[in-house]
Amino acid sequence: MSPIISARGVHRWYGHGPDAFHAVRGIDLDVQAGEVFALLGTNGAGKTSTLDLLEGLSTADDGTIAVFGLHPVRDRRAIRPDIGIMLQSGGLPAELTVAETLQMWRGTCTHPTTIDDVLTKVHLTDRADVRVGSLSGGEQRRVDLACALLGQPKLLFLDEPTTGLDPENRRATWQLLADLKASGVTMVLTTHYLDEAEELADRIAIMHGGRIRREGTLRDIVADHPATISFDHPGLTLPQLSAVQINAGARVEIKTHHLQAHLLELLSWARDNHLILDGLTARAASLESVFLDVADEPGDDATTAQPTVDNTIGALS
Numbered sequence: 001m002s003p004i005i006s007a008r009g010v011h012r013w014y015g016h017g018p019d020a021f022h023a024v025r026g027i028d029l030d031v032q033a034g035e036v037f038a039l040l041g042t043n044g045a046g047k048t049s050t051l052d053l054l055e056g057l058s059t060a061d062d063g064t065i066a067v068f069g070l071h072p073v074r075d076r077r078a079i080r081p082d083i084g085i086m087l088q089s090g091g092l093p094a095e096l097t098v099a100e101t102l103q104m105w106r107g108t109c110t111h112p113t114t115i116d117d118v119l120t121k122v123h124l125t126d127r128a129d130v131r132v133g134s135l136s137g138g139e140q141r142r143v144d145l146a147c148a149l150l151g152q153p154k155l156l157f158l159d160e161p162t163t164g165l166d167p168e169n170r171r172a173t174w175q176l177l178a179d180l181k182a183s184g185v186t187m188v189l190t191t192h193y194l195d196e197a198e199e200l201a202d203r204i205a206i207m208h209g210g211r212i213r214r215e216g217t218l219r220d221i222v223a224d225h226p227a228t229i230s231f232d233h234p235g236l237t238l239p240q241l242s243a244v245q246i247n248a249g250a251r252v253e254i255k256t257h258h259l260q261a262h263l264l265e266l267l268s269w270a271r272d273n274h275l276i277l278d279g280l281t282a283r284a285a286s287l288e289s290v291f292l293d294v295a296d297e298p299g300d301d302a303t304t305a306q307p308t309v310d311n312t313i314g315a316l317s
């Protein structure tokens, strides 16, 4: 089955000439029907810029993007009824009530659901008559989500959907997104919450410096990454552990792909030498450890030349 979204070699510069900023540097990705795809990354990695391109809110300077097999900008009228977009900052009018805002938004949708339905979904029924400007930040975020859901989208773009939400409302939003996924909605989301990606995403891409540095299922991403054992240096020559990277400063840090075997070996050595390993910790590889490694990778100064002519993208055939 062909993917709902397909991007190949996508670039985005801001500005022109020598001062142009190369924000997206050759992204390739596919999002399959019914999948939740999470874009993670450091601040300024290019997540929102990438999302804007997929949503058809900006045009790539190079590369190809297809959404439902169509060009996201040129075919926007055809695509728009089937997508919902929750921007990073909604920018809704502060003076309108929640119900008025949704009523206004509903008028732009081709096959909308009811206002009561979305208010129930985002748990804002009791705030319907309150002005948007008077809502808390978390409540405003849920109005943004309600707007994105009004059109009953098949494809939902969510830019940091739970930023500003308290833990209870974050969980409620996760449940709502899980329900939408179960009903077949495809989602692309950005988030700074790694647990959110772990909870919701079928596949994850970690961006840094405008490129995707890791991509795959959580299991794929973590599989290549070593576990870490660390403890305060006991002042003795450390045992030789095969195929590990040992950083033996005041605090010893051992990177290993064989956590159990090497931990056992280390503890046996400590017992034989009557040592207590102060501050001993053993951590399996996690999304967080992979993310922190990616964040430490040097930025990429090599930049493809910006097209001098308007090289607007074509849909993949």
Ligand SMILES: Nc1ncnc2c1ncn2[C@@H]1O[C@H](COP(=O)(O)OP(=O)(O)OP(=O)(O)O)[C@@H](O)[C@H]1O
Pocket (backbone or CB within 6 Å): 014, 015, 021, 023, 041, 042, 043, 044, 045, 046, 047, 048, 049, 050
């Ligand atoms: N309109 C613009 N003009 C110039 N530079 C821009 C513009 N929009 C974004 N950028 C720059 O492009 C880079 C990528 O920005 P983007 O918002 O896509 O990152 P992000 O990964 O979403 O970051 P964050 O996690 O902080 O939201 C940043 O360095 C940003 O300053």
